[in-house]
Amino acid sequence: MIEGFTSLYIFMLAAFTGYEVISRVPVILHTPLMSGSNFIHGIVLVGAMVALGQADDTLEKTIGFIGVVLAVGNAVGGYFVTERMLEMFKSSKGGAK
Amino acid sequence: MSTTKEQLEGAVVNTEHSLLQTQQDLKVLKDLTGQYIQETTGTAPNFQINAAEIPKVTTENTQSTQTVPTHALNQWIAPMWQNLIIETSYFIAAVLFIIGLKRMSSPVTARVGIVWAGIGMVVATLVTFGYPGMSNYQLILIAILVGAVPAFWFAKKVPVVAMPQMIALYNGMGGGAAAAIAAVELARGVTHSTTVQTLAVLGAIIGSISFSGSLIAFAKLQELMKKSLIFKNQQLINLIVLVTILLLGLVIIIQGPQVMPTVMILFFVLALAFGIMMTLPIGGADMPVVISLYNALTGLAVGFEGFVLHNNAMIIAGTVVGASGTLLTQLMAKAMNRSIGNVLFSGFGATAGEVSTEEVKGSLKPIDAQDAAVMMMYAKQVVIIPGYGMAVAQAQHKIWELTKALKERDVVVKFAIHPVAGRMPGHMNVLLAEAGVPYDLIFDLDEINAEFEQTDVALVIGANDVVNPIARSDPNSPIYGMPILNADKAKNVIVIKRGRGTGFAGIENHLFYMDNTRMLYGDGQKMGAELLQNVKSLS
Numbered sequence: 211m212i213e214g215f216t217s218l219y220i221f222m223l224a225a226f227t228g229y230e231v232i233s234r235v236p237v238i239l240h241t242p243l244m245s246g247s248n249f250i251h252g253i254v255l256v257g258a259m260v261a262l263g264q265a266d267d268t269l270e271k272t273i274g275f276i277g278v279v280l281a282v283g284n285a286v287g288g289y290f291v292t293e294r295m296l297e298m299f300k301s302s303k304g305g306a307k
Numbered sequence: 308m309s310t311t312k313e314q315l316e317g318a319v320v321n322t323e324h325s326l327l328q329t330q331q332d333l334k335v336l337k338d339l340t341g342q343y344i345q346e347t348t349g350t351a352p353n354f355q356i357n358a359a360e361i362p363k364v365t366t367e368n369t370q371s372t373q374t375v376p377t378h379a380l381n382q383w384i385a386p387m388w389q390n391l392i393i394e395t396s397y398f399i400a401a402v403l404f405i406i407g408l409k410r411m412s413s414p415v416t417a418r419v420g421i422v423w424a425g426i427g428m429v430v431a432t433l434v435t436f437g438y439p440g441m442s443n444y445q446l447i448l449i450a451i452l453v454g455a456v457p458a459f460w461f462a463k464k465v466p467v468v469a470m471p472q473m474i475a476l477y478n479g480m481g482g483g484a485a486a487a488i489a490a491v492e493l494a495r496g497v498t499h500s501t502t503v504q505t506l507a508v509l510g511a512i513i514g515s516i517s518f519s520g521s522l523i524a525f526a527k528l529q530e531l532m533k534k535s536l537i538f539k540n541q542q543l544i545n546l547i548v549l550v551t552i553l554l555l556g557l558v559i560i561i562q563g564p565q566v567m568p569t570v571m572i573l574f575f576v577l578a579l580a581f582g583i584m585m586t587l588p589i590g591g592a593d594m595p596v597v598i599s600l601y602n603a604l605t606g607l608a609v610g611f612e613g614f615v616l617h618n619n620a621m622i623i624a625g626t627v628v629g630a631s632g633t634l635l636t637q638l639m640a641k642a643m644n645r646s647i648g649n650v651l652f653s654g655f656g657a658t659a660g661e662v663s664t665e666e667v668k669g670s671l672k673p674i675d676a677q678d679a680a681v682m683m684m685y686a687k688q689v690v691i692i693p694g695y696g697m698a699v700a701q702a703q704h705k706i707w708e709l710t711k712a713l714k715e716r717d718v719v720v721k722f723a724i725h726p727v728a729g730r731m732p733g734h735m736n737v738l739l740a741e742a743g744v745p746y747d748l749i750f751d752l753d754e755i756n757a758e759f760e761q762t763d764v765a766l767v768i769g770a771n772d773v774v775n776p777i778a779r780s781d782p783n784s785p786i787y788g789m790p791i792l793n794a795d796k797a798k799n800v801i802v803i804k805r806g807r808g809t810g811f812a813g814i815e816n817h818l819f820y821m822d823n824t825r826m827l828y829g830d831g832q833k834m835g836a837e838l839l840q841n842v843k844s845l846s
Contacts, residue, residue, distance in 0.1 A: 214502060217614055217622070220619065220622055220623065220626075221610070221614075221622065221626050224610075224622065224623045224626035224627050224630070225626050225627075225629065225630040226630070227405060227627055227630070228408075228626065228627035228628065228629065228630030228631035228632075228634075229630045229631060229633075229634050231405065231408050231409045231412060231627070231631060232408075232412060232630075232631035232634050232635060233634065234412065235412040235635075236413075236414065239411065239412060239413075239414060239417060239733060239736075240635065240638070240639070240733035241470070241471070241474075241733035241734050241736075241737055242411065242417060242733065242737065243408075243411050243412060243631075243635065243733075244474060244598070244599055244602055244632070244635055245470070245474050246407070246408060246411040246420065246421055246424065247408065247602060247606065247627075247628045247631055247632055247635075248474050248477055248478045248481070248602050248605075248628075249421070249424060249425075249428075249477075250404050250407070250408060250424055250606075250624050250627070250628050251478075251481050251602075251605050251606045251609045251624060251625055251628045252428060252477075252481055253400070253404070253428065253431060253609065253620055253621050253624040253625070254481050254484045254485050254488070254605075254609045254612070254621065254625070255428075255431075255432055255435075255484070256397075256431050256432060256435040256618060256620060256621065257484075257485075257488045257609070257612050257613065257616050257618055257621050258484045258487060258488055259432070259435045259436075259438070259441075259447055260435065260438055260441070260616055260618070261487070261488045261491040261492065261616075262443055262446060262447055262450065262491075263435075263438060263440070263441035263442060263443055263444070263447060264440055264441065264442075265443060265491060266495075269494060270491050270494055270495065271443065271446060273487050273490045273491050273494070274443075274446075274487065274491050275446055275449075275450045276483075276487050277483075277484045277487030277488055277490075277491065278447060278450035278451060278454065278484070279450045279453050279454035280454065280480040280481070280483040280484040280487065280518075281454070281480070281481065281484035282450065282451045282454030282455045282458065283454040283455070283457070283458040283477060283480040284458075284477050284478070284480040284481035284484060285428055285432075286454070286455045286458040286459050286462070287458035287459070287461065287462045287473065287476070287477035287480070288462075288474075288477045288478075288481075289421065289424075289425050289428070289462075290458075290459060290462035290463055291462045291465075291470055291473050291474060291477065292411075292421045293418075293421055293425075294462070294463070294467070294470075295467075295470065295737050296411075296417050296418045296420075296421055297418070298467075298737055298738075298740045298741035
């Protein structure tokens with residue numbers, strides 16, 4: 211019971227954190243930020259690894275394998291797309307003078 | 308037999324050092340111990356397990372049967388450290404994600420932000436290899452390679468224009484992974500508490516919808532799929548499918564591991580189908596909002612599966628993304644003057660059957676690059692309005708050079724960015740930043756709209772729907788009510804456009820037919836170069 215409520219508190223606080231962190235974002239960063247948050251939910255990788263790591267039969271292993279492949283795609287792809295977008299902001303600073 | 312023993316040891320150790328935290332561990336322990344006793348002694352197990360008695364039960368077993376190895380005690384201490392390290396690392400990862408996200412919300416610190424989040428991800432991934440009760444390491448490593456290599460390659464190689472659909476694709480993969488975790492957990496045949504079972508089912512639904520929906524969004528932005536599929540009673544059919552999914556989900560929650568595999572398969576198939584059906588009728592112009600929504604949904608699904616796996620890193624990261632993604636979606640929908648519900652359920656172009664009441668007046672008047680250059684050179688203020696066409700033509704570098712040449716002649720040049728210009732909010736800003744345009748020249752809708760009346764030349768390059776005055780005047784137009792850049796209020800308008808086609812929303816643009824509008828037909832990059840050349844040679 212207490213465990214459940216602790217989880218509920220974590221959920222609520224994390225939700226407020228997410229809302230607050232984003233609330234003062236300039237429009238120019240909307241796309242990179244969406245990409246960045248897309249990368250962050252790539253943490254699903256650790257869950258997929260655990261699911262595959264604890265899988266016993268072929269069915270579980272197959273689904274778990276697909277899960278890890280998808281999750282790692284999310285994490286790796288999300289990171290490098292975001293990095294490339296933000297890289298452009300660096301060059302703009304150089305060109306601004 | 309040997310696997311059963313390992314599982315038994317794993318379950319015992321796991322349960323002890325995590326202070327008997329979960330009911331399902333107890334259940335596993337009880338089942339396996341019972342099975343083990345049955346196998347070794349031939350007698351039925353005779354014990355009652357509740358949380359407080361676990362340590363007693365395990366020591367009894369160790370002594371009575373002598374089959375659980377004596378190094379069980381050593382294994383008790385090592386995993387305690389193991390768990391501490393894992394939990395600490397997840398905690399650090401969660402903190403790094405939040406700091407990273409915070410830093411990404413300011414242009415100055417944005418680049419550091421993604422690196423912080425990246426470090427968090429690497430830390431979390433590495434320690435997960437040491438998670439208790441893990442096996443199949445080879446499979447995990449192969450899966451990581453299979454997923455990472457193409458994702459890395461495409462993320463590096465894809466042109467900047469195509470980035471929005473890459474976000475859609477990678478987001479969909481995350482949703483699919485969340486659904487896969489749910490599938491494994493539900494298929495495992497372990498009895499979960501009702502709460503956990505419910506969260507697993509919800510995560511499965513949301514993750515599946517996000518997966519298939521994002522793939523359709525990807526296909527639409529990649530222009531693999533151009534038509535929006537709209538048919539009679541579509542809303543009703545979608546609703547029926549959704550209700551069926553929820554009912555099947557309820558059956559899975561209630562029946563737990565005893566549920567029939569066919570119910571489970573039907574549940575996932577319908578959830579995937581629903582994601583497709585939900586996204587098909589939505590037009591390309593609304594895709595940014597949809598992708599942002601699916602991004603938030605994936606976050607939520609990841610958070611739910613985090614509860615199922617008792618993984619705090621997943622709970623926090625998933626929920627933070629779910630909340631921030633929802634806010635981002637609202638901001639985008641607001642910029643288009645539409646509610647999220649309107650985007651999802653009305654179907655862009657649903658009014659296409661009604662004939663627009665306003666006829667197009669006037670004609671298209673072409674201009675050549677030299678005249679256009681002269682117009683801009685003798686202007687006091689020029690406002691450049693970029694759109695998706697500029698992205699496709701990669702014209703941003705030439706446009707920035709043109710801007711610099713005009714500034715040397717003391718022409719005031721400003722960039723006006725519509726919130727949904729391009730295929731995603733901020734898309735144009737990224738491209739202009741790539742070319743080196745400083746932030747202080749870039750203005751958004753609210754800042755610049757009052758200035759058009761004092762503007763001598765508005766240069767529209769590859770933008771269409773976002774400058775269409777029909778959004779203000781024609782209630783039957785599908786874009787009616789969307790705030791637009793008031794380019795039509797400028798003294799002169801020059802439109803660089805490749806051909807005579809309509810914009811992404813498929814609507815005729817009345818701006819192009821106005822008396823003070825001139826059309827400069829050609830590829831954005833080539834025309835930008837010609838304008839630059841003319842400005843330079845005439846200076």
